[in-house]
Amino acid sequence: xxxxxxxxxxxxxxxxxxxxxxxxxxxxxxxxxxxxxxxxxxxxxxxxxxxxxxxxxxxxxxxxxxxxxxxxxxxxxxxxxxxxxxxxxxxxxxxxxxxxxxxxxxxxxxxxxxxxxxxxxxxxxxxxxxxxxxxxxxxxxxxxxxxxxxxxxxxxxxxxxxxxxxxxxxxxxxxxxxxxxxxxxxxxxxxxxxxxxxxxxxxxxxxxxxxxxxxxxxxxxxxxxxxxxxxxxxxxxxxxxxxxxxxxxxxxxxxxxxxxxxxxxxxxxxxxxxxxxxxxxxxxxxxxxxxxxxxxxxxxxxxxxxxxxxxxxxxxxxxxxxxxxxxxxxxxxxxxxxxxxxxxxxxxxxxxxxxxxxxxxxxxxxxxxxxxxxxxxxxxxxxxxxxxxxxxxxxxxxxxxxxxxxxxxxxxxxxxxxxxxxxxxxxxxxxxxxxxxxxxxxxxxxxxxxxxx
Ligand code: NAP
Numbered sequence: 024x025x026x027x028x029x030x031x032x033x034x035x036x037x038x039x040x041x042x043x044x045x046x047x048x049x050x051x052x053x054x055x056x057x058x059x060x061x062x063x064x065x066x067x068x069x070x071x072x073x074x075x076x077x078x079x080x081x082x083x084x085x086x087x088x089x090x091x092x093x094x095x096x097x098x099x100x101x102x103x104x105x106x107x108x109x110x111x112x113x114x115x116x117x118x119x120x121x122x123x124x125x126x127x128x129x130x131x132x133x134x135x136x137x138x139x140x141x142x143x144x145x146x147x148x149x150x151x152x153x154x155x156x157x158x159x160x161x162x163x164x165x166x167x168x169x170x171x172x173x174x175x176x177x178x179x180x181x182x183x184x185x186x187x188x189x190x191x192x193x194x195x196x197x198x199x200x201x202x203x204x205x206x207x208x209x210x211x212x213x214x215x216x217x218x219x220x221x222x223x224x225x226x227x228x229x230x231x232x233x234x235x236x237x238x239x240x241x242x243x244x245x246x247x248x249x250x251x252x253x254x255x256x257x258x259x260x261x262x263x264x265x266x267x268x269x270x271x272x273x274x275x276x277x278x279x280x281x282x283x284x285x286x287x288x289x290x291x292x293x294x295x296x297x298x299x300x301x302x303x304x305x306x307x308x309x310x311x312x313x314x315x316x317x318x319x320x321x322x323x324x325x326x327x328x329x330x331x332x333x334x335x336x337x338x339x340x341x342x343x344x345x346x347x348x349x350x351x352x353x354x355x356x357x358x359x360x361x362x363x364x365x366x367x368x369x370x371x372x373x374x375x376x377x378x379x380x381x382x383x384x385x386x387x388x389x390x391x392x393x394x395x396x397x398x399x400x401x402x403x404x405x406x407x408x409x410x411x412x413x414x415x416x417x418x419x420x421x422x423x424x425x426x427x428x429x430x431x432x433x434x435x436x437x438x439x440x441x442x443x444x445x446x447x448x449x450x451x452x453x454x455x456x457x458x459x460x461x462x463x464x465x466x467x468x469x470x471x472x473x474x475x476x
Contacts, residue, residue: 028066029253035059036257040264046370046380063253097372098332101231101365102167108231108238109160112215115153115241116208119146122248123204129248142248143196149244150204151192151211156237158215163230166219167364176221178285184214218284223419223446226283228361229272233280236265268366275360275386276423305441308459310468313435314475316459317343320397322353324389326426327369328362329445330403330438336466337376340402343469344378346476356382357389357426359407364445390427399431401452403465405444410451420446434458437465 036059042052068077095103122129123138123146131142138146165171188210195203222230243258245251273280317323325344331337344354356378358369373383393399401408404426411418412425428434429452436458443449452458461468 025066025070026252028062028069029251032059032062032066033253033256035062036260040260046367046374046383049374063257066253097368098329098364099168100368101228102164104365105160105163105167105231105234108234109157109164111238112153112156112158112160112241115149115245116157118245118248119149119153120208122146130250131248138199140196143199145244145247147192147196147207149241149248150207151188152237152244153241154208154211155215155218156234156241158212159219159230159237160215160234162216162219163227163234167227167231173220173222176217181214181217181221184210184217188214222283226276226278227445228364228366229269229276229278229280229283232265232268232272232366233284234265236262236269239263239265272360272366278422303454305454306459308435308461310461310471311475312459313461313468314472316398316433316435317347317352317400317472318350318476320347320352322392322396323347323355323398323400324393324396324428324431325354325356325400325402326362326404326408326428327356327358327373327402328404328407329364329368330405330465332363332368332372332403334403334465334467336402336469337372337378339466339469339473341373341376341378343473343476344382346473354382355384355389355392357384357386359386359404359426361423362404362407386424386426390424393427393430396431397433399428399434401428401434401436402469403438405438405450406446406448408450408452409444409446409448411448414451418448420448428452429455429457432457435461437461437463437468439464 035055039052039056039059042048042050042055044052064077064081068074068081071077091103122131122142126132126138126142127136129142131139133139162171162173166173188207191203191207191210194200195207219230219234239258239261241258243255243262246254246256246258269280273283323344325340327337327340331340344356347354356369356373358373360366362369363372370383374380406412406420406423408426408428409418409420410425410429412420412423415421434452434455434457436453438460439462441453441460441462453460
């Protein structure tokens with residue numbers, strides 16, 4: 024019964040991933056995921072001889088999960104994901120420690136009572152990956168929550184810690200000695216912290232998906248220790264999809280993964296730029312001016328960013344788009360792969376407001392259209408439109424592809440102040456001759472434009 028439930032559950036997870044890969048099938052993907060996890064819990068339940076423990080675990084874990092997700096807003100999702108990854112790392116660490124201290128219970132000892140060498144390798148790797156995921160995810164959580172900014176750490180220092188971890192891993196698998204076991208845990212915990220602390224703001228999305236991948240491999244490792252096929256399969260699915268997502272995100276930011284992991288100069292340049300507030304002049308407009316420009320345009324491209332999420336302007340935005348369409352204006356939405364605070368953030372919000380999928384375009388699809396469009400409507404987006412990514416080699420986001428909104432005839436920028444975005448950089452776009460700043464909350468400004476229209 025357990026094997027059958029696990030098999031169906033694994034198939035559900037594969038369908039879940041397939042469904043989640045596109046916006047119009049995401050809902051069914053989610054349902055497959057829910058069915059898969061329920062079956063997995065039932066499988067764990069039927070495989071246990073003492074039914075009380077899994078029941079307590081399922082009820083307790085499920086209630087905590089529901090309690091946390093009910094309180095979390097959309098904009099806090101990335102930090103919640105990072106927090107949950109840390110728990111996967113911690114469980115890998117604890118389960119592998121249990122296997123080391125009570126190997127007989129896991130059936131991993133030979134006739135002399137020694138742990139098999141293959142099991143020692145699994146335990147060692149599980150502990151190293153689990154510990155790095157655990158502390159790395161906690162640091163990522165603190166950085167995404169904004170309570171910790173990070174600091175520079177010398178590359179030589181990190182390489183040194185990495186080398187010590189490898190040495191402990193090798194000596195532990197050869198000797199199974201408790202000294203090396205503790206050494207491996209301590210230095211892997213340290214490595215998790217020192218790896219993530221220096222990574223700069225604009226690279227955090229890649230870090231989150233990288234930790235996602237690590238947590239998958241950690242879960243897969245637990246599967247080997249517990250001889251649980253479902254955990255091996257699920258962990259591998261998460262590990263591989265997280266790695267692919269990291270690769271796709273790096274590609275869309277024009278960076279290599281190695282670059283992201285070892286970009287130690289980034290924090291310094293971010294901080295330097297935060298203080299670089301300028302006194303340049305800019306053009307300020309009113310919602311009525313914007314309404315006039317929009318109504319008289321023949322094509323409008325809307326560029327949403329993190330500010331649209333915080334002001335929850337997606338419904339008003341859709342309403343405005345519909346009014347313009349009725350007036351015969353062509354309206355498209357341009358999505359940058361790292362807009363917002365999590366992969367697909369903007370897609371989710373626009374889908375929630377029932378914006379048709381056909382109107383939503385990826386960066387590559389739409390970037391050439393800005394040159395021929397009348398109005399670019401930049402709503403709460405900043406870094407993803409910053410020309411410094413193309414023009415300023417000293418900028419921390421240099422090399423990241425941007426939505427080239429500056430090429431439009433007129434650029435309307437909705438934000439509350441002239442302040443910086445996530446990467447802490449000033450944005451030349453705001454001072455351009457064809458840019459009009461509409462300062463205020465994005466939702467309120469859009470509503471005022473709708474009224475005018
Ligand atoms: P951004 O650069 O963070 O800029 C968002 C802008 O929204 C801010 O400049 C802010 O300006 C404005 N804003 C905030 N609340 C607002 C409100 N209520 N009404 C109007 N405007 C508001 O955002 P982005 O252009 O979307 O770029 C995303 C950034 O986040 C990138 O640097 C990316 O690397 C990073 N990141 C992405 C992810 C991901 O997975 N997508 C994860 C982590 C980090 P004011 O304060 O002046 O209003």
